Amino acid sequence: MNIKLNRRDFVAKSAWGATASLTLPGFLQQTIFNLDARAQSLPSPGGEGPIILLMEMAGGNDTLNTLIPYTNSTYNEARPTIRLGEEHNILKITDKNGPSATGNDEALAFHPNLTAFNQLWQEGDLGIINGVGYPNPSLSHFTSFDYWHSAEPNGSPKDGWVGRYLDNQCDGCGATTGIYINRRPTLAFRSGQGIGPTVTFANSQYFNWNDLASTGKEKSLEGLYRNLIGLDHAVDPGISEVDDTLAYVQRAAHSAMISIASVQSAIESGGDLLYDQWPTNGLANSLRTIAQLIKGQSETSIYYARQGGYDTHNNQIFTGDPLTGRHFNLLQTLNGALDAFIQEMKMQGNWDRVVILTFSEFGRKVIQNGSLGTDHGAAESLFVMGGQVKGNEFYGLYPDIAEDARIKNNSMDFNVDFRTVYRSVLEKWMGVPASAMPNIFPSQPVEFDPLDIIKPL
Amino acid sequence: MLDPLPQESWSRANAKHLLQRAGFGGSPEEQEAFYQLGVDQSIEAAVDSLLETNEDWSSVPWPEWTQSEEDPNGETYGGQNLRRRDFNRWYFENLNEGQPLAAKLLKFFVDHFAIDSAAIGQYYRYIGLFRYMDMLRKHAAGNVAGADHPFEGDERLVPDGHYGNFKTMVNHVSWSIAMIRTLDLYVSIRNSINENFGRELLELFAMGIGDIYTDDDDEYTEEDVLAAAEAFTGRKIYGYRYEVNDAARRQNPPLPPASIFQNNNQQDNSAKEFYGQSSMPGGGDIVDGDDIIDLTFNSIRTAKHLSWKLWRYFASPEPSKDLITALALRFRDTHDYEIRPFLKDIFMSSEFYDASVINVQVKDAGDFMTCLTKQLGAPLPSRDAMEDIMQQLGYEVLFPPSIAGWPEPDGSGNTWLSTGAMVFRMNMPSIWSHHNYAIFTTGRTRGSMEDFPELDWETIAPSNLRTVENFPLLLDALLERLLPNRSLRKSQIRTLHDRYSTVTQQLGSLEGVKELVQLILALPEYQTQ
Numbered sequence: 001m002n003i004k005l006n007r008r009d010f011v012a013k014s015a016w017g018a019t020a021s022l023t024l025p026g027f028l029q030q031t032i033f034n035l036d037a038r039a040q041s042l043p044s045p046g047g048e049g050p051i052i053l054l055m056e057m058a059g060g061n062d063t064l065n066t067l068i069p070y071t072n073s074t075y076n077e078a079r080p081t082i083r084l085g086e087e088h089n090i091l092k093i094t095d096k097n098g099p100s101a102t103g104n105d106e107a108l109a110f111h112p113n114l115t116a117f118n119q120l121w122q123e124g125d126l127g128i129i130n131g132v133g134y135p136n137p138s139l140s141h142f143t144s145f146d147y148w149h150s151a152e153p154n155g156s157p158k159d160g161w162v163g164r165y166l167d168n169q170c171d172g173c174g175a176t177t178g179i180y181i182n183r184r185p186t187l188a189f190r191s192g193q194g195i196g197p198t199v200t201f202a203n204s205q206y207f208n209w210n211d212l213a214s215t216g217k218e219k220s221l222e223g224l225y226r227n228l229i230g231l232d233h234a235v236d237p238g239i240s241e242v243d244d245t246l247a248y249v250q251r252a253a254h255s256a257m258i259s260i261a262s263v264q265s266a267i268e269s270g271g272d273l274l275y276d277q278w279p280t281n282g283l284a285n286s287l288r289t290i291a292q293l294i295k296g297q298s299e300t301s302i303y304y305a306r307q308g309g310y311d312t313h314n315n316q317i318f319t320g321d322p323l324t325g326r327h328f329n330l331l332q333t334l335n336g337a338l339d340a341f342i343q344e345m346k347m348q349g350n351w352d353r354v355v356i357l358t359f360s361e362f363g364r365k366v367i368q369n370g371s372l373g374t375d376h377g378a379a380e381s382l383f384v385m386g387g388q389v390k391g392n393e394f395y396g397l398y399p400d401i402a403e404d405a406r407i408k409n410n411s412m413d414f415n416v417d418f419r420t421v422y423r424s425v426l427e428k429w430m431g432v433p434a435s436a437m438p439n440i441f442p443s444q445p446v447e448f449d450p451l452d453i454i455k456p457l
Numbered sequence: 458m459l460d461p462l463p464q465e466s467w468s469r470a471n472a473k474h475l476l477q478r479a480g481f482g483g484s485p486e487e488q489e490a491f492y493q494l495g496v497d498q499s500i501e502a503a504v505d506s507l508l509e510t511n512e513d514w515s516s517v518p519w520p521e522w523t524q525s526e527e528d529p530n531g532e533t534y535g536g537q538n539l540r541r542r543d544f545n546r547w548y549f550e551n552l553n554e555g556q557p558l559a560a561k562l563l564k565f566f567v568d569h570f571a572i573d574s575a576a577i578g579q580y581y582r583y584i585g586l587f588r589y590m591d592m593l594r595k596h597a598a599g600n601v602a603g604a605d606h607p608f609e610g611d612e613r614l615v616p617d618g619h620y621g622n623f624k625t626m627v628n629h630v631s632w633s634i635a636m637i638r639t640l641d642l643y644v645s646i647r648n649s650i651n652e653n654f655g656r657e658l659l660e661l662f663a664m665g666i667g668d669i670y671t672d673d674d675d676e677y678t679e680e681d682v683l684a685a686a687e688a689f690t691g692r693k694i695y696g697y698r699y700e701v702n703d704a705a706r707r708q709n710p711p712l713p714p715a716s717i718f719q720n721n722n723q724q725d726n727s728a729k730e731f732y733g734q735s736s737m738p739g740g741g742d743i744v745d746g747d748d749i750i751d752l753t754f755n756s757i758r759t760a761k762h763l764s765w766k767l768w769r770y771f772a773s774p775e776p777s778k779d780l781i782t783a784l785a786l787r788f789r790d791t792h793d794y795e796i797r798p799f800l801k802d803i804f805m806s807s808e809f810y811d812a813s814v815i816n817v818q819v820k821d822a823g824d825f826m827t828c829l830t831k832q833l834g835a836p837l838p839s840r841d842a843m844e845d846i847m848q849q850l851g852y853e854v855l856f857p858p859s860i861a862g863w864p865e866p867d868g869s870g871n872t873w874l875s876t877g878a879m880v881f882r883m884n885m886p887s888i889w890s891h892h893n894y895a896i897f898t899t900g901r902t903r904g905s906m907e908d909f910p911e912l913d914w915e916t917i918a919p920s921n922l923r924t925v926e927n928f929p930l931l932l933d934a935l936l937e938r939l940l941p942n943r944s945l946r947k948s949q950i951r952t953l954h955d956r957y958s959t960v961t962q963q964l965g966s967l968e969g970v971k972e973l974v975q976l977i978l979a980l981p982e983y984q985t986q
Binding site for chain 2: 058139140141142143156182183184185199200201202203205206207208209210211221224225227228229230233235236238243244245246248249250252253255256259260308313314369370371373375376409
């Protein structure tokens, strides 16, 4: 089997690839094998091009306790028992203060567990984007995530921003151009045109056809199965022209069979990782898999990882000690896993190829609640990291939390639209032309100028 | 709208469709008998046979370790891992052995009222989970006979009502340890509000948000979220899971172990405004959680949201707003949120048998697992294997992806078919066909399946059909069992025939049959219903 099979190869080999049914509704017409040819630019092939790692912090990260305005009197008054201060070994940013919506710069510090973040900041490889959000914020986890994933706030999301990016800019790229390490898929990857060139799986070891390996028989039904679903069949394309649901599943099966070959090939050629102190937890395992794929020169240009648990309505800290509790543990895990990933990238010589962007569906309320926690809020701070990131730099303005606590539903107000952040990464890092932005972001924010987050050449 | 399907439209295809959606399908014999019931008597008789409320779940008792006199949480049993796997398998026993519609509804409730076992916490975890599931499965069974308390210990606090009513169930859920812990009600007290439950009650359990199912009904506001949160205050858990002898630590009056009580001092008793109303319809202030639930369920938005979810679950992913309006009026006004009479309207309706409804669902992981074991007549795999399987299928009952549960298939079913889950669905049938345990992720799991029995191949593929000449009959028999309402393409039949001939000659017909079953179950066609 041709394990480096990509869509362009496939169309060339396939008797049916160029003749997709015209009777199907639009969203099912296109597959990873026959996207139409209106692409403007192609992501670079595996092993060389730029990579994005989207780091989702699910549940609503309390960025006020992540990037702490430790001298702000409102912060200290609003959070009498969960505040973090100088006595808690917070990692103060000493070289500069963060521009603030108040007009006065804000003294900021990393959470004491974010040691790797702090070091990257000092090395100039980490930028901070403050005050990120969108108009009319939804305080629902699910709606707000739909907005972040679709990049269509206050709309009715049908597809994802990464999905649309690939729909528009990815003709001819392989089936695993986007990889999400998770058990369940993300709206962010959803193509507007059927099955996009993205895959989602949790464990690469079991992401494989595995029929009779354990039974001692020297045979495999893999080839027969590919034939049965029409993948290698000379005349039967295997995609229903009359049944949308079935056609969808058939395309998903095709995508799966092609993807496992691609992923197994990359994992195999990557071999062992170089960094030898990887933590063992769910997030670290996800990032390990991503590091293996990068090392094995996977064709992938967008990776996606997720850490859940940030919905800290209670026990964000345990009684009496802000250096305990759920948020403390989450940030410890995040920092450890990302640190290992960054070390690995540096050892691989791939750090200059990667841009990591953290995000959550919303920040949390300024004033703590009655149960050592915080309720759903609005704007948040994002972190962007990478060897080519223009780091040691603040983007956006730290919110005026005194005013927000009073009048903005106790939630921080935004001054950078998250769509602008997405655009910045695509345009400045992936080289997507500005002319493609209307297709990728059908609803644009008022302020849509990309941020200069990448070092000049 | 919602006119009954004409008697002359009853067909084998419609009978199979109904059996599949109201339950988990049936054997070829069951499918035929169900069709004949509709012919001999009436469609209504066939539908009524699905709606029976005789399930008392006595065939699926709680595990022995929960029966401990000392501690209903199972202190006497081993570690958390074993309990977790026991619970997971017990849940699937309910799906497998319960009356099919009751099991199907249980699966819906587990998603609609998702709970997070991590948030429940170790101290209350298993007593909380089993009590919760017990309450859900009684509502799923629709057993209205008398009992109006969801579980011992909380009965004095639960308002009148009976099982099988959606509104009553929301109330019962709000008094359960599992939900009180999951959504932080136990820490939400007067003047120190935690909004978590109030928000999700409105968004997830009742009113919903957005304009997918309604254009013209107001959404609730942030002020309404706060009012709801204030109304549900002071619900506390009596902190002992078992009888304590120390008089000083007893409540007065004494409460049963691990029960919920209302702490009146911690309740916000102020009059509230909610969803544009400043008093109850019958007069009186809006004060507590019962009032909020009443007002919430009076709104047509709640009826539409729940009708929409139920239609999507049982029928099709994109119902029209007109259909939802018609359903909502039935649900709220005709049936007062009684679930089975409402489902009867759905299962009798012409709309349910429309071409836009047949075969348009991707099986969720629970459907996939339960259909497969029932069709093969196989027992459930070991508790270790069940956990492994459900992790790989993306359906861990104790760990929903979020408190919104497992997002539903939204048209194309892609929430259940991550690429990894798709690959596992292709591999998984070989567990049954060939005892292929290499797809499990641990040696422990593989070891736990050593004694897993062989399938009853004679029932699945009778010997007299296994000659190569009889291949068309054999394939028909297999498809009737495994792919009702689906047919294969000619090219597929040819490929299967050639393979069967070869393998039968080389390794015997049983091996040929095993491969046929494995391949059919792995097909994309098998993922839909």
